[in-house]
Amino acid sequence: MRGATGCDREEWFTLLDEWGAAGRPYREIAAWLTGERHVSRWWAQKLIVEFEQDRGLRAPGARRDGTYAVTAGKTIAAPTDRLFASFVDTAVRERWLPGAVVAPRTADPGRSARFTWEGGPTRLSVGFSDKGGGKTTVHVEHERLPDAESAKDAKAYWRERLAVLKAVLEN
Structure with missing residues (x-):
C-alpha cells in the first residue's frame, strides 16, 4: 500500500480521522483522496471501505447505507x-x-x-x-x-x- 499511495494503512486512517472522514459521505471522501491526496480511484475505494469497517461505520460486506x-x-x-x-x-x-x-x-x-x-x-x-x-x-x-x-x-x-x-x- 505504501508503494502505491505513499502511506501505510494506519497512516491513512490517521489522516482520514484528522480530516473528519467518519462524518462525510463516500463521494466527498473519494474526491478528497483522489484530488487532494492523489490516490487512484481503486486505492481510494479500498481505503474508504477499510476505514469505514475499522471505525464501525460499515459492516464487512455492507455499503455505508447498511445494505x-x-x-x-x-x-x-x-x-x-x-x-x-x-x-x-x-x-x-x-x-x-x-x-x-x-x-x-x-x-x-x-x-x-x-x-x-x-x-x-x-x-x-x-x-x-x-x-x-x-x-x-x-x-x-x-x-x-x-x-x-x-x-x-x-x-x-x-x-x-x-x-x-x-x-x-x-x-
Whole structure:
C-alpha cells in the first residue's frame, strides 16, 4: 500500500480521522483522496471501505447505507447478444431463471442491463464482456440486500443460476 499511495494503512486512517472522514459521505471522501491526496480511484475505494469497517461505520460486506451487495460472474461459450437476450427476453430467461419476477429499468444492448428484482427494493445490474472466440463473461451484481444472511443466500443463488445459464447456452 505504501508503494502505491505513499502511506501505510494506519497512516491513512490517521489522516482520514484528522480530516473528519467518519462524518462525510463516500463521494466527498473519494474526491478528497483522489484530488487532494492523489490516490487512484481503486486505492481510494479500498481505503474508504477499510476505514469505514475499522471505525464501525460499515459492516464487512455492507455499503455505508447498511445494505449489502453481492456479485457473481461466469464466462460462457456464447456470443454477447445471445447472453444479453438470456436476461432481457422473458421466454429465454424463463429457461434458466424460472419464476423470477424482474422489471427492466435500463439496457444498453450487448453491454449492460438493470432490473428491479422481485418487485423491489433489491436490484440487479448485469454487465457483459465479449472475450472473443464466441465467449462472453457475464457479471451480475445484486444490490440493496437487507442483511448479511440475504447476501450470503443471494451469492449462492447467483452462482447456481449462472451455472444453469451456462449449461443451457452451451448445450
